[in-house]
Amino acid sequence: MDELKKTPLYEAHIALNGRMVDFGGWALPVQYSSIIDEHMAVRKAAGLFDVSHMGEVFVLGSDAFEYIQKLVTNDITTMTPGRCRYAVMCYDNGGAVDDVLIYKFADDRYMLVVNAANTAKDIDWMQAHTFGDVKIVNESPLWAQLALQGPRFADILNAAGYEGEIPAKNYTFTENNIVAGVKCLVSRTGYTGEDGVELYCAAEDGLKLHAAIMAAGKDFGLLPCGLGARDTLRFEASMPLYGHELSAELNPVECGLDFAIKFKKDFIGKEPLMQPKTRMRIGLKLVGKGIAREHCDVLMNGEKVGFTTSGGPAPALGGNYAMATVPADAPADARWAIEVRGRAIECERVELPFYKRA
């Protein structure tokens, strides 16, 4: 595993007995203790994730606003400094290049947080579409990023020593906070379906911040969490994962991301996305015994009509679920099943998200 890229927190994972795996070229822990225990810690107390592999791409210049507005599906007109906004970057045919989280510092300074495995591809795409006064700067190697997620997150931040303002509203951020002596940008964001924050600090301060939060979280039930729980949590909360629910082949309309697509403005891929959609993302709960993973055939009234994009147990809800891509005109009273190893497992269609925090 020596040839893999290491995040600034690599040593902490080893010290905490993380089970290291190759995740798109990065050495990251899939779990420390148990995926289910880590998942439940986030739902009931808190969990700490290393998400330093995510890409931080800055867009600078006097045309940064116009440029991003053209680049992504969501409308950034109403963004003021200190806000975050989810959006999708599309190809000309509407397929997704990536889904991104946009941070606005000023009209001429934004940060896009992109999926680790897509960073190089995204930057190529972004570079190829620049105009006017726009500069793309990849700062990914300079940053450590930690996600502290779960209902006790604020208690833990305060116990760690927090100087500054914890962002009060979802999808906002504050800068120049001092957390356990480390300067951090803190955003009220996450990928777990739970309340929490993501903290960005200088790469060289990452270990110090991680250790301080772990120590502060001891009395609050904090667990270090790996990629396994990150995936089960986002799955249970029915958040799309690039390469699964959303991809070059599955566009954001088919993924059901209408809240992040604004047809009142112009953006790359807009025309194809305005066509009536032929496929949609649905949720299925397995009624019969078994677990469906991704890429299983989905049967509607006994006929193969689609495929699963993610599937597995939902630890906090109990039971096994799947997200699937099926024809957009599927009738409400259709009978559903998923084929697993040649056996059709009966399912019930359920609302997305599977899990919604109270």
Next chain:
Amino acid sequence: MIPNDRKYTRDHEWVKIEGSIAKLGITAHAAEALGDIVFVELPAVDKDVAIGDGYCVVESVKAVSNVYSSVSGKVVEVNEALDANPEKLNEDAYGQFIAAVEFTEVADNLMDAEAYEAFLAEQE
């Protein structure tokens, strides 16, 4: 501790011979490597199995794993308790068989406890 009343495969399964019956299971190392086990797809009773056949699928939260038979014969009993409580395999892998097979033949490349322990040490 690796029990010395049974034999082991390189795929981390165990087989315990009791008269004409072979009980099959997975080792603690296998259960640990899989993580939280959430589903065991038990074989049907009366199913014929041959040495090397995948006769059972064990699923953890993130992984799906085949379990292979080290005997040939007919399944005469399955551990129904694993249906409702698959996590028993994590808790006590050596105390939970998956299937009992009335066997005609046993694989000839099995390891005893000592050899399996050495094999595990090699894998580290």
